Amino acid sequence: MILSLESQRINMSTPKLERNFFSLQNFGHSLTAPSYVFKPKRAEEIVGAFELARKNGLTVTARGAGRSYNDASLNGGGIVLDLSGMNRIIKWDPVTGRVTAEPGVTLQQLWQSIEPEGWWPPVVSGTMFTTLGGCLGANIHGKNNFRMGPIGEHVIEFTAILPTGAEVTCSPNKNADLFYAMISGLGMLGIFTSITMQMKKIESGLLEVHAWPAHNLREHLAFLLEKAPSFDYTVGWMDTMNGGKSLGRGQIHAANYLHGDEDPNPQKTMKLENQILPPRIFGVFPKSILYVFMKPFANNIGWWGVNVAKYVASLREHTFRQSHAAFHFLLDYVPNWELSYGRGGLIQYQSFLPKETAEDAWREMLTISLKRGMPSYLGVTKRHRPDKFLLTHALDGFSLALDFKVTNGNRVKLSEMLQEFDKIVLQAGGRFYFAKNSETTAETTCAFLGDETIAKFKKLKKRCDPNGLLESDLYRRVFES
């Protein structure tokens, strides 16, 4: 069951720590943590890195694409293993739809290799630049969380290297306790080296998307509740900059896969060139520099205008067809959009609330943020259901993700507000997501995960990582301080 790599270990020449000291940032560019960065190409080099860490009294964190909004892939002053070099798709079977890949394979790589053959990843994030290892570590969800669960539910098997140097293979039937803990385990138990997943068969390159306006928060949540069971994908956009009676207004998008007979030319729509996001806006304006022009508008007034305009445009109920890539990867429409938030960067605050308490809690939170003049610029809602993974963030209810701009002037006020939000969410029986929130404290984590879950996780950690080699800034923040 547990093989030792001792015998096949390749003797790495001791890498020079000091020469690999680089400043890493989170996706929101709101944190900087210098670390000794190594880019392993093979599993043996991960074992070597653990040895290096042990010898120097350092800790190790795995990093994929670094797309987390918080400190999940940061380890200030420690070793960071950049796994983006382990990016081979090892096996792909277009008959069964099973894929085996290394952890550094990105969703972009994955969908672009399987889509032309009629398959699509069962769960994808709002950006295609995340890696499989990172997706499993955070156990990401997509717009189909209510129907398909998190990405972990589609993993057939994975192998990982533990800090002890042992290699372990896990599936829902084999080492099940580790399977359900390492997926969602934030890379704190071991490092994935190969991941086998089941893909989803598609018959067309298009989705049929329906759009409805929601005039207030109650209607918004009612829509999500009603549409999620009958559509493959459901997602809401919320105008978080307007309060009063129309607080929580927005637009609901629900989409279904097209069946072969509904698409007149599925061969054509499934071609890769019909899935690529256009590189220019209006055919002329290159998107790669668009973020520069967004900078002057990344303030309360600018984003208020964007939100109002978007709401007005969404008032028309309509149905349209859209490619998979265009529907899913909204965050990739404007490359480097996160840079438009300026030097302080941005943070995201996502809360998961039971369907019974969500409306009141979010009404309170949104009202507070508007009253204090610190509105979120972007709000996204989704419908969720619980899952079996140990450090799960999901529950039978909804999530609301809020983006906030960070400036030197608003840090203290924003921090106070988010602490109040944490209290409201906990009181309403809510949960948090470790890939998003950057201010969640150990106390809050304990309150929503429960002592029992944390004890179970720590026991597994002791077993997999007796010397405590795997540690990230996130881990220290939510489990130690």
Place this chain on the structure above:
Amino acid sequence: MPVKKPSFPSASPLHPKLRGVIVGASGGIGAALSRRLARAGYILALVDRNEQTLEQLCDEINKDYEETRVVPYLNDVTDYDSAPDALRRIVADLGGLDLFIYIAGVIYFPAIDEYNFGEDLKMVEVNLLGAMAWMSQVAPLFLSKKSGQIVGVSSVAGDRGRVGNPGYNTSKAGFTAYLEGLRNRLTRHGVNVITIKPGMVKTEMLNLPNAPRPVFAVTPEEAADGIWNAIRKRKQQVYISGVWFWLMLVIRNIPSFIFRRMNI
């Protein structure tokens, strides 16, 4: 090596932390500078060989802020081989490094006809070689991450070899030259190297036997403010106080045939 297990508050986007090391923290200027930087929001590793004063200083500062702003690390700068491990440990505990300050220094005032190699050696070891041991570890880190600030507290005494204290002059002249070399190597990589040249500071140094009469002397707090100012403005070289710039400009330019007949 750390006296206590450090438990710095964790950094987050809304609670960013600047991270610094002060080597020679428990001396007069060191203690004042530690307080000044803690006030500016830094979290600091304070390195010194004097356990008692170091711990006391840390306790005082942490009590003021009701959280861990500074953590003591015991280290003798003349134990050159221990510098790499110590620095690695500190960087791991701090979660990174933005600022490195070397302020450790000793002085012995010899009589005008005294030649004391033992004391000269001590001064060169603490004032120069210890600094080189630490900075040769810090420099590649900052070079690699393409940012960071290195501050060396040298002295106006390094500007000229004088009748009073050839050994001390040598140690500080060497340090000044070393810092200039680092500056020329690292500035192009985004690293700021600052040479601080204090004139006279009212510390215990001035109570030693044969110590000179205080001239334009500043308090350690004023010196700390001056150093903080230099850090904030990313200066290259700063005299403390400013009057020493003019004084040393004159002294540096006195021709040797006059200077060797003078008693300064």
